[in-house]
Amino acid sequence: MDLDPDSPLTGNIEQILAAASRARDLVRQILAFSRQREEEKRPIHVQPIVKEVIKMLRSSLPAYIDVRAEVDPNAGKIMGDPIQVHQILMNLCTNAAHAMRDDGGVMEIKLREIELGHEYIGKPPDARGGRYLKLVVKDTGRGMTPEVMEKIFDPYFTTKSKGEGTGLGLSVVMGIVKEYGGFIDVQSIPGHGSTFKIYLPITTKQERRSELRPQEDEITGNGEHVLLVDDEEILLEIATKMLEILGYQVTSRASPIEALKLFEARSRDFDLVITDMTMPQMTGDKLALKLLKIRPDIPIVLCTGFSERIGEKEARKLGIKQFLMKPFVLKDLGEVVK
Ligand SMILES: Nc1ncnc2c1ncn2[C@@H]1O[C@H](COP(=O)(O)OP(=O)(O)OP(=O)(O)O)[C@@H](O)[C@H]1O
Ligand SMILES: [Mg+2]
Structure with a gap:
């Protein structure tokens, strides 16, 4: 059955599906992040x-x-x-x-x-x-x-x-x-x-036994407090649930401005920030810069979808060497800002 592209349903379904698949990507990124490893x-x-x-x-x-x-x-x-x-x-x-x-x-x-x-x-x-x-x-x-x-x-x-x-x-x-x-x-x-x-x-x-990687359940969170920022409410909801299942404590904000306000007041409460890249009020990289000014040691994962990957040039400018669909740990960003 074809859905009329003009049907009001089309947009909604597409939006939900896109959000769901991005939530999956997000979880992958987080798993990759918690592995704290270079790709091997x-x-x-x-x-x-x-x-x-x-x-x-x-x-x-x-x-x-x-x-x-x-x-x-x-x-x-x-x-x-x-x-x-x-x-x-x-x-x-x-x-x-x-x-x-x-x-x-x-x-x-x-x-x-x-x-x-x-x-x-x-x-x-x-x-x-x-x-x-x-x-x-x-x-x-x-x-x-x-x-x-x-x-x-x-x-x-x-x-x-x-x-x-x-x-x-x-x-x-x-x-x-x-x-x-x-x-x-x-x-x-x-x-x-x-x-x-x-x-x-x-x-x-x-694969030698000693090289076997830990199982996924060993690399999940341990109550770490995540500040999750994404302007898509559906995605926020799904990602929050998934992160909680993975063992993280989650505080989410749909607005990067709100997230920044919260972080200004309680930066020490968070162990990790995960932010989407593309948001209308403030892009993820800009938010990351501001957060790092407040707390230069905060690990930040910048998430980009498949269709909105950060460009290599821009990533380099921020001091990021990797621009693949991987978490970008922006720890070194502080130096670039100086
Ligand atoms: N299966 C395909 N059928 C038709 N054209 C394709 C196909 N795969 C790639 N292309 C063409 O190659 C171009 C480059 O593809 P690539 O995946 O590198 O970038 P993109 O799809 O345009 O952008 P992004 O991957 O960031 O969404 C596409 O814009 C399209 O013109
Ligand atoms: Mg493509």
Whole structure:
């Protein structure tokens, strides 16, 4: 069933779904934050990450986008970081969904292990032979012209209107894939759709016991007091619930100005501030600067959605070296302010 795009319901549903999926991202960021680690590669299975993304897409995309999946449970492991692999998938799937948002269509996600023979080597210029995990995200959307395709991996290249896309999605994907020793193959026909094939080298390395990471339940909060700032009320509500479940104590404010006032009065009450980046009254980075002036040691997590990632340049300016979908710990910001 198609929902009339002019129906008053459409906006609401989209808003709720967007908020729900951003709440998930937020929780990921917080989990990543509480791990207090640099991203580290280890042998991982990609299947659970793909399944999670598929589940999320099915629950959040409109029904006129049909999500189909084919995941080989026996495909081997790669050396990777689950958060980065999640990022790759989300960026590709967000693009695919966007390409079909006017007319709907089919999104196909496939995962299997393959052997790349000699005949394939050199096809994408950086391809080497061997065993690979092949991850395919295919859509029947609007497709790309050859001119567009040439530029899609350039940072900041976007055909979306201002405020809709940063153009960083695919450059981030490319960065991660290259770091993993993999490569990307793209095909597209304007008006018919696009296929992104990601190849990541299979590893046979075993994880040593001592390297096993703590379970998620060990890395949750321990009553730490979080000041949560986001102008979207729905998101605030969901995120607050989730954080409380994770063991944090949460005080939330929908207005960055209110949050700042509260922090001025009771800065010592908080262990951590989590703020959204894009807010009409004051952006997250500006808020972060002001909070750090009050308490230079307060850890701050700046959250950006997939479509509003902070630009590399801006992040650098703030002294942030990472601009991936990761928590930005703005501890060093104090020095930049000086
Ligand atoms: N599946 C696709 N179908 C059609 N065009 C695509 C697809 N994937 C990427 N593109 C094109 O490549 C451009 C760059 O993609 P990229 O993900 O890097 O940035 P973006 O999607 O525009 O912005 P952001 O990822 O920040 O939302 C897009 O603007 C679009 O023109
Ligand atoms: Mg994108």
